[in-house]
Amino acid sequence: MYKKLLIPFFIFFCLSLFSQNIKSIQLRPLQENNFSSIVPLGIVLELSFDDLEADSKEYQYKIEHKTHNWKSSRLLASQYINGFEQNYINNATNSFNTLQSYTHYSVQIPNTNTVITKSGNYLLSVLNEDEEVVFTRRFVLYENQTTVGVSVARSRDTKTLNTQQTVQFFVNHPTLKINNPGQEIKVVVLKNNNWNEKITELQPTFFKPNQLVYSHTNKTNFWGGNEYLNFDSKYIRTNSLNIIQVDKREVYHHFIYPFTFNPYKKYMYNPDVNGQFVIRTLEASEATTEADYAMMHFSLSVDEPFAEKEVYVYGAFSNFEVMEAHKMVYHAAEKTYKGNFLLKQGFYNYTYATVDRRGVVNTNEVNGTFYETENEYTVLVYYKPFGAFYERVVGVGTGFFNQNE
Known part of the structure; x- marks a missing residue:
């Protein structure tokens, strides 16, 4: 049975009504152009997001x-954190000179209140005032x-x-x-930092002295x-990469x-960043609070609609989930x-995903699937x-497809 790029369906209506106004969520290291939240213990990650209600709410993180399969572990918070597992996000700044008002929030982890002491999988939740x-x-x-x-x-x-594509690896x-x-030992193979595209439950094929081989x-x-397809909205008032028309209305x-x-x-071949996105503007000095929001219009031309399927815009901007707001008509x-x-x-990468009546997501039906595609795999x-x-x-290892191998 082959591993298929078909993932269980979640219409991501958002975890609460409040999250409908939450945009541009990023959890990344401080290094530029590093999109992965898989980092060595002790490395700083920064969580950032915008609230379009722009009313300076009191958000907390937890x-x-x-476990390796994202179940609750047996550890108490005091056993993996020095400090507090739940704290307020105090860094909040209002947008400046934008048509769309918003409040930008950010917090770095670890910080003086929260120092994580053990390796492992972690779930970071953001909570509202209730x-x-x-x-x-x-x-x-x-x-x-x-x-x-x-x-x-x-x-x-x-x-x-x-x-x-086939992934093989060894563990020394x-x-x-x-x-x-x-x-x-448990191993997880992850494609393009997307937790919806992973393989687990693998056993070694060979045992060598101080080495496990998974061939x-x-x-x-x-x-x-x-x-992935892409566009660049670094200019809010004029056309840019793959943007053919700009209108100014209530927003651009x-x-x-x-x-x-x-x-x-x-x-x-078309170089991409494997579905990720980078917030930037060339019309202001501070993108976090001076970059504006634009209503992005997507269009997919096809002679007939996909039978008994819905179509969504898909990428890291939605955490690789299909969301009702991104549904196409x-x-x-x-x-x-x-x-x-x-x-x-x-700058954004995106693609199109179809969802059938059983709720199965297929990210290959619209844009195709090819063995030559440059993907990053993390073990x-x-x-x-x-x-x-x-x-x-x-241990963590990464590998990329190379057509010459």
Whole structure:
């Protein structure tokens, strides 16, 4: 059975009504162009987001330790945090000189009130004044106790030779005593930092002295997908990359270059950032509070609507979830799906996802899937020896598809 790029369906109506006005959520290291929230223990992550109601609410953050499969762990907060697991987000700044008003919030972790002491999976929740969850984000803190080598190649299965990629890897553990790898070691293979595209429950194929080898063929196959589409709204008043029209109304309206569906399209290399986005403006000095919001208009041309399926705009800007606000509507007279929603100025990757009546999301149906696509794969190694109370993340490795391999 092949691993398919079909993920369980969540119409992400948002975790509460309050989150409908929350935009531009990012949880990233401070380093520029680093989009991953999988970092070594002790590295600073910054959470930031905007509230379009612009009324300076009192938000709090809460941090919870999780298992490798995101269940509640056995640890108490005092066992993995020095300080408090729940605190107020005090850094709030109002937007300046923008048509769309908003309040920008940010907090860095660790900070003087919250120091995380153990590696592992963590769920970061933001709570409103009534302590209701507004949104959540995942992050992983790891120790460099192992060396993880990752290679990515074209699928070896003739049925998916042109559409899938195979991930293989090894784990060197010279300083860790592993008596029963099947019980003590868990691995997760993640595609493009998207927790909806992962493979788990893998066992080593070979055991060597101080090394575990995972040389599966079909079990670690991912759909290659395609390079993401993109646009750049760094100029709010004029056209920019893939933006063909700008109108000023209650806010600026940007019309993105239409995408035409072609079921017979061939792969074409187009550098992307694997679905991520960067907030930026070239018309002000401080993007966090001076970048404006624009109503982005998306259009997908196709002769007939996708039978018994809905179409959504999809990317990291929605945490790789399909959201009701990003749903597109088919206009039969124009033979085009259309949709629009607010996004802060910046460079964005996006694609289109279809959702069938069973609630299955398919991110390949519109844009295609090819073995040549440049994807980043991350392997996380979790270690829980017999008698331990929690899973440590003892190693992380990354690999990229290379057509020459």
